[in-house]
Amino acid sequence: xxIFLDTADIEEIRTVARWGILDGxxxxxxxxxxxxxxxxxxxxxxxxxxTSGPVSAEVVAEDVDGxxxxxxxxxxxxxxxxxxxxxxxxxLEAMSRFADEGIKTNCTLIFTANQGLLAAKAGxxxxxxxxGRLDDINQDGMIVVRxxxxxxxxxxxxxxxxxxxxxxxxxxxxxALAGAHVATLPFKVLKQMVRHPLTDSGITQFRSDWxxxxxxxxxxxxxxxxxxxxxxTKPGE
Ligand code: G3P
Numbered sequence: 001x002x003i004f005l006d007t008a009d010i011e012e013i014r015t016v017a018r019w020g021i022l023d024g025x026x027x028x029x030x031x032x033x034x035x036x037x038x039x040x041x042x043x044x045x046x047x048x049x050x051t052s053g054p055v056s057a058e059v060v061a062e063d064v065d066g067x068x069x070x071x072x073x074x075x076x077x078x079x080x081x082x083x084x085x086x087x088x089x090x091x092l093e094a095m096s097r098f099a100d101e102g103i104k105t106n107c108t109l110i111f112t113a114n115q116g117l118l119a120a121k122a123g124x125x126x127x128x129x130x131x132g133r134l135d136d137i138n139q140d141g142m143i144v145v146r147x148x149x150x151x152x153x154x155x156x157x158x159x160x161x162x163x164x165x166x167x168x169x170x171x172x173x174x175x176a177l178a179g180a181h182v183a184t185l186p187f188k189v190l191k192q193m194v195r196h197p198l199t200d201s202g203i204t205q206f207r208s209d210w211x212x213x214x215x216x217x218x219x220x221x222x223x224x225x226x227x228x229x230x231x232x233t234k235p236g237e
Contacts (some may be wrong), residue, residue, distance in 0.1 A: 002177050006164065008032045008043050012187040017050050018144070024053030025118065026128075026164065026184040028084065029060055041077060048078035054087070054126070056106045058084035059094075067094035074156035075103045082106045082126060087115045090121045099123025112146035118160040120152065126182065127152075130165035131175065141165070142174045149179030169193045 002023035005016050007032040016022045025047050032040050037107035047055050057074040059067045067090065082104045085091045094107045099122065106126035107119030111134060111174070116127040127148055134141030148161045162182040163175035169192045175183045185193075 002160075002182040003055035003190075004056075004162070004182055005190070005229050006166070006184040008035045008047075008184050009184065009187065010035075010043070011049070013047055013050050016187065017192060020210075022051055022053065024055060024080075024184075025051060026056040026084070026162075028056075028058045030096065044074065044077050044081065048080055052080055054082045054104070055080050055123075056082045056084040056108075056126070058108065059086075062086075062088070062090060064090045064093045064097070064141075067091065068097055069132060071098055071103060071105075071144070072101075080130065084108045084128075085124070087119060090120060095122040095124050108164070110148075113144055113151060116144070116148040116161070117151055120157045124159055126160055126162045128162045128164040128184075130182050131163055131171055132167040134165075142171070142178055145175055146178035148202070149181070152181075153179070168176070 003021055005022060006026045007013060008027040013025055014024070035043060044055060055078070057107065059070040059097050061067045061070050067085060071094065074081050074083055074189060080102050081213055083098055084106045085095050087107055095107060098105050104125045105123065106127045106128055107124040107151045109180060110116045110119065110127055110129045116129060119127050129141065129144040129148060131141030133146040134144065139217060145161060145163045152159060152161060160181035161182040164184050166172055166175065166183055166185050166189060169189060170230070172183055172185060172189065172193060
C-alpha cells in the first residue's frame with residue numbers, strides 16, 4: 001500500500017522522505033494557503049524535486065476550459081504531476097480530455113462509490129474518497145473506500161483508490177483493511193502512527209539498563225585497577 005503525504009509544507013515532505021516511506025504527495029488550495037512566501041507553482045516544483053512519486057496539484061477553475069488550462073500548466077512543471085480535478089460534470093469532461101492527452105488525474109471530493117466509478121470511467125488514475133468529511137456528517141466514510149476498492153477489483157479498472165481526508169491512525173488501518181491502494185495522510189497522523197507509549201517506555205528502559213550495566217562494568221574495572229596498582233607498589237617486594 002502506498003502512503004502519500006497530504007500537505008504543501010516542504011519541510012514535512014523532506015522529513016517523511018528521509019524516513020524512506022514517502023510514495024507521493026497530495027496538495028490542495030487549503031493546504032497551499034497554509035504555506036507562505038512561494039507561489040503554488042514553485043511549491044509544486046520543490047515538492048517534485050523531493051519525490052519522484054505522484055504529486056497532486058489541484059485546479060480551482062470550475063469550467064472545462066479553465067480546468068484544462070490550469071491542469072496543462074501544472075503538467076508542464078514536472079513529469080510526476082497529477083492534476084487534481086473535483087467531481088462534477090465539468091470535472092468528468094476535463095478528466096477525460098486530460099486522459100486523451102496523457103495527463104494523469106486524481107478525482108477529488110468523492111463521497112459515493114458511484115462518483116468514483118464515473119471518475120474511473122472518465123480516465124482518472126486516482127480516486128479520492130473523503131473519509132473524514134463523511135464521518136463528520138455521521139456517515140461511515142470508510143464504506144465508500146471499501147466499495148470503490150471492490151468495484152475496481154471486480155471490474156479490473158485501471159485506477160487506484162486513494163483514501164483521503166484521513167484524520168487519525170485508526171482511519172489509516174481501516175483504509176488498509178478496506179483495500180485502499182493509497183492513503184494520503186497529514187504529517188500529524190503519520191507521526192501518531194510512529195509512536196506508541198510502550199515503545200517510548202521500552203526505549204527509556206533499555207537505555208537505563210544499558211547505563212546501569214556500563215556503570216557496573218566501570219566500577220568492577222576500576223576496582224581491579226586499584227588492586228593491581230596496590231600490588232605493584234607494595235613496599236619491599
Ligand atoms: O486529501 C484531502 C484532504 O486534504 C482533506 O482533508 O481533513 O480537510 O477533510 P480534510
